[in-house]
Amino acid sequence: MQQAVLLHSRPYRENSFICDLLTEEDGRISIFYRKSKNAEPLTLFNVYWISLAGGQNELYFIRQLELKERFDNLTAEVLYSALYINEITCKLLAKVATTQAIFPAYIECLSTLSCTPSSLQTALRNYELEVLSELGVIPDFAVDIESQQSLRDDQLYYFDHTAGWFRQAKLGAPAVLGKHIKQIALRDFSDPQCLRSTKVLMRWWIEQLVGKNRIKSRDLFKRK
Incomplete structure (x- = not known):
């Protein structure tokens, strides 16, 4: 069993x-x-x-x-969030793949959504990063790819999901402060600005990975 x-x-x-x-x-x-x-x-x-x-x-x-x-008593934004983690799990994870870290991460996220709705955004960001880590697509979050130097806290960097962080602007790519990039790598979302930046980054990053197979559950949040 x-x-x-x-x-x-x-x-x-x-x-x-x-x-x-x-x-x-x-x-x-x-x-x-x-x-x-x-x-x-x-x-x-x-x-x-x-x-x-x-x-x-x-x-x-x-x-x-x-x-x-049982976790089937979810409502409103918590329910939409649970549908969202289901959808990204289906669309990003290959079938019959070794995903031993994902199941406990999924249960932890679902439990947080159910018991501590105030931590909803943090729970979602942590789960998204866990899925991306399982896929092996997280690049170096410590260096500027162009200069190969450590990220500066006060510098804006632009993200290329196939390579990493650049100081030069990339078309459509989100810009994130260096100090927030370091916090994301540590999964430290205690700074509300970092949490907001991470939400924008995750949305764009996952869109690049799913391509035309867009995440439909996000539409539920627009109907609130």
Whole structure:
């Protein structure tokens, strides 16, 4: 048995779904799931114990499903944020990849959203950085790529997600103070200005990675 959460589901046949799960041991996987009156329902944001059987074309089947912990009482901005972390997990993480750090990071983020909504922005930034770290796409946050010198606290730098930080402006790229870049590397969001800069940076960075496959859950925040 391993822990798992439902990220996304789509109808397949009557009372059946193809679901994306984030699991403790197998990373992001797809499963075939059939609803049953007598079985535990599989719903978003709850944590389950599951055992799996292999199927065809990387599609798994659930042998056993038990509810471990409930987080399905989320509302308003907290709910939108939870949908957002589900979406970026689906769109950025490859299937059946080694993601042992991601599952505990996901649960920590979800728990913070549920229990401490005032820390919502910090929780989201930490999770985004954890996913990017898992992807291996975080460049050096300590040096100016052009000069190969340490970042200066009072200098604005522009970010290229394929290379790192430059003093020369890059078209469309966000500009961040050197001291904030260092704080982001340490995941220190105690400075509200750093937290705001990180939000802008993460939004732009993730957009570069997903390309035309845009993050739709962000639209929910605009409807508030």
